[in-house]
Amino acid sequence: MNSVEQTIVKSCDEVFNDLLSFTQDMVKQYSVLNQEQGVLDVVERQLADLQLPVQRVAMKHEALCSHPLYAPVPWNHEDKYNLVSQINPGAEGKTLVFNGHLDVVSAAPADMWTRAPHEPWIQDGWLYGRGAGDMQSGVAAMIYAVHAVRHAGFKIASPLTLQAVVEEECSGNGALSCLQQGFGGDFVLIPEPFGPQIYTGQVGVLWFKLTVQGKPVHVQDTAAGENAIEKLQRFIPPLKQLEERLNSDYRQPPYDTIANPFNLNIGTIQGGNWPSSVPAYAEMEGRIGFPVGMSANEIMQKVSDVIEQASQAMNLSGAGKPILRFHGFRSEGHLVDLKHAGIGLLADCHRSLVGAEPEQYLSTCTTDLRAFHFYSRTAGTCYGPIARNIHGVDECVDIESVRHTLKTYALFISRWCKLEPL
Structure with a gap:
């Protein structure tokens, strides 16, 4: 790593405790389906506090229902929205998108948990609570990666978009709505908690x-x-x-x-x-x-x-x-284009931080990556923290793996985007 990259990686350590607190604030909201308002408020305030632009992107029901990728659900979307932070929209350069979901699945029955699922706790290097792994720590990592670059003294001068979406756990209509309204890009990274691996496909x-x-x-x-x-x-x-x-x-x-x-x-x-x-x-x-x-x-x-x-x-x-x-x-399922330049750059960032080749992960589930693939043929992959008991009892995330995800994303930004001194 060059001196700029080393400064940015060091900045990640300096902001990490704030990232961890932010994750805990999200977990406390217990953002199950159609009860996402609390976590949306937390994320909106955090983006504003970090001086990142933020807008509410409504899920336009009629437009969604007419789209071939729409997943029919028995509720109306008119009162629902996603959060989007656009940096330098329309500027020259390749557009980078980070996408993460805020909704979680039910933790019932709560009496099976060691502690209440919406009361986060730390033990032996793991952060516990519903959503800690899937995937609010990842959302925190992608937001704080942008903050860490700026905290290190650099301005991101090319287009970058942060998307914090709802309904990933049941339909994918949140991410679809963002893309339908033009918030796409050239490459997308999603911090799903499958570990620091190159996600190669999904069913x-x-x-x-x-x-x-x-x-x-x-x-x-x-x-x-x-x-x-x-x-x-x-x-x-x-x-x-x-x-x-x-x-x-x-x-x-x-x-x-x-x-x-x-x-x-x-x-x-x-x-x-x-x-x-x-x-x-x-x-x-x-x-x-x-x-x-x-x-x-x-x-x-x-x-x-x-x-x-x-x-x-x-x-x-x-x-x-x-x-x-x-x-x-x-x-529908799809395979990731492993020859894309973005995948190669992600692998380079991984190697720079750990000195080894990243492993690959072939998934038997689905993620919002499919919306980018099928809507606009946008290349991308998932790369995120290590979690245990996803959708289960005592869900938790390895804290140091969150730190690693933060550093990888910040390093990726420094190599993909155009940076200027603040």
Whole structure:
């Protein structure tokens, strides 16, 4: 590293404690779906305190709904927004984008946690709390990377955009809305908590909801009724068989190195209304992964065919047939262009800091990277901290890995962007 880069890396250490406090402030907000206002306020204030420009970018419902990449959800977006900080928009030079999501998944049941999930705590070098890893520490790192460059005495003179978005955990509509309104760039980095590795690809993901009706009767004669919960359970084995077929028939390179890359998960199930009544309804929501190259329409058709065939095998007709809906993710998979100059530069920054080649990570989930890939063919990857128990109990992030992400991003800025002395 040259003297400028060394100064910037040193600056990262000087601002790191503030970054950590900022992360804890975000975690305290517990920003589950449609309750993101608290964390949005925290991030907006932090950007202003760091003297970074910030604007609220509304999620324009009508425009979103008409876009082919829109993931249908059962709520309106008119009162929702993302935060964007644009530095030097329209200036000459390659545009760099950092994108991170603020929303988190539910931490319920909270009594399984060592401490309350929205009360962050530090132990043995790890920061605990829902969102600490996925991915509010990463959001803090990308924002403070810009701050560290300025703190070191340098002005970023080329275009750079910070995006702090919502709805990554369920639809990806937040990032899509930013791109739809022109907040794109030439290369994007996303600090997902998969560690300091080059993210090389991700599978497609589809969400679905299946509802069935039963016949409610008193339990004195259960045979006179039809138990909707038991009926619903009979659809799970055929869906598991679809999962098996996807993993046997479509596990092509590079996913042939992973035993089961296309996973089915039955995520929620509910039904009935009284222990002594045969349940009249039952509903489950699920997620299934699918291979790169398969379209969303294709996987939706496969799921539909499975449900239809199972219904026929059960002799279901009329009101007795299940209702299948698709909502949330219908996100196709893709592979990262590892030959892009931005990927090479990221690898160079990693080598400069650790003296070794970065490892690669092939994902069996999805991220907002897909919006950049499919919307504008923008190159990019994920590179971030190390987290444990993502979406689980006692989620945590390795604090030193956050520091490393901060330094890598600041170094990347110094090599990608045009810098001038303040």
